[in-house]
Amino acid sequence: MSVGMPSPLAPEAVPPSAPLLRVEGLTRHFMVSGTRIDVLHDCTFEVHRGEIVAIVGQSGSGKSTLLSLLGLLDRPSGGEYVFDGVNTSRLGEGPRSRLRGEGIGFVFQQFHLLERRTALANVGVPLVLAGQPALRRRSRSRELLEAVGLGHRLHSKPHQLSGGEQQRVALARALSRDPALILADEPTGALDADSSKMIMDQLLEQARIRDSAVVVVTHDPKVAERAHRVVELVEGRTR
Numbered sequence: 413m414s415v416g417m418p419s420p421l422a423p424e425a426v427p428p429s430a431p432l433l434r435v436e437g438l439t440r441h442f443m444v445s446g447t448r449i450d451v452l453h454d455c456t457f458e459v460h461r462g463e464i465v466a467i468v469g470q471s472g473s474g475k476s477t478l479l480s481l482l483g484l485l486d487r488p489s490g491g492e493y494v495f496d497g498v499n500t501s502r503l504g505e506g507p508r509s510r511l512r513g514e515g516i517g518f519v520f521q522q523f524h525l526l527e528r529r530t531a532l533a534n535v536g537v538p539l540v541l542a543g544q545p546a547l548r549r550r551s552r553s554r555e556l557l558e559a560v561g562l563g564h565r566l567h568s569k570p571h572q573l574s575g576g577e578q579q580r581v582a583l584a585r586a587l588s589r590d591p592a593l594i595l596a597d598e599p600t601g602a603l604d605a606d607s608s609k610m611i612m613d614q615l616l617e618q619a620r621i622r623d624s625a626v627v628v629v630t631h632d633p634k635v636a637e638r639a640h641r642v643v644e645l646v647e648g649r650t651r
């Protein structure tokens with residue numbers, strides 16, 4: 413063996429990296445006309461960068477509620493949520509929304525695009541919120557739409573696009589600030605099989621390029637089988 417070559421028997425020197433997110437004993441209940449409804453009892457898991465995690469469970473089991481908590485769109489009733497090294501339970505609204513804007517991209521089942529705006533303008537929305545100048549937004553949005561295969565539909569409005577194309581616009585929008593975490597709530601729920609496959613191909617490819625983590629809520633076994641790990645929600649508990 414030549415000098416300087418590491419021994420094949422040398423132990424791995426790389427320390428295990430900290431998770432991108434960790435939830436521990438997370439709970440969420442709602443009060444409805446004086447009655448307490450316990451939706452999440454005890455959710456505990458970690459997600460590392462580059463990991464693809466599927467969340468599955470029956471309708472009404474609390475998957476969207478959990479995703480809202482992970483996205484900092486909602487606050488837990490109890491437990492801990494650490495995102496990117498920050499314990500979010502002690503954060504005020506300003507820092508929470510900054511953390512969300514910089515670190516998290518969202519894809520929803522129903523796309524949630526602005527109907528009267530073009531694909532280019534829709535993708536640029538998070539960049540407006542980030543205070544980027546118009547020229548930079550346009551070039552960035554164009555680049556993202558090209559990356560998801562929509563370079564020819566920059567000026568189309570949502571109603572001029574198919575469901576699959578609209579979801580690709582939503583994906584490009586989610587990627588606009590290179591989030592460390594991409595959250596997707598039934599992203600293929602409104603799509604046919606071919607469009608579903610295409611969206612998942614692109615979501616996973618874009619996450620791989622960025623080393624982003626993906627947490628995807630899904631009913632679709634074809635989506636869940638592409639995850640590295642499946643977290644099941646049963647009666648408000650993860651397992």
Ligand SMILES: Nc1ncnc2c1ncn2[C@@H]1O[C@H](COP(=O)(O)OP(=O)(O)O)[C@@H](O)[C@H]1O
Nearest residue numbers: 442444449451470471472473474475476477478
């Ligand atoms: N804001 C709310 N107020 C009261 N109940 C809610 C609220 N949000 C969700 N729930 C209830 O929590 C349960 C889980 O909802 P959800 O997280 O949407 O489930 P899933 O996404 O798994 O279908 C449901 O029974 C729902 O009615």
Ligand SMILES: [Mg+2]
Nearest residue numbers: 475476477597
């Ligand atoms: Mg849901």
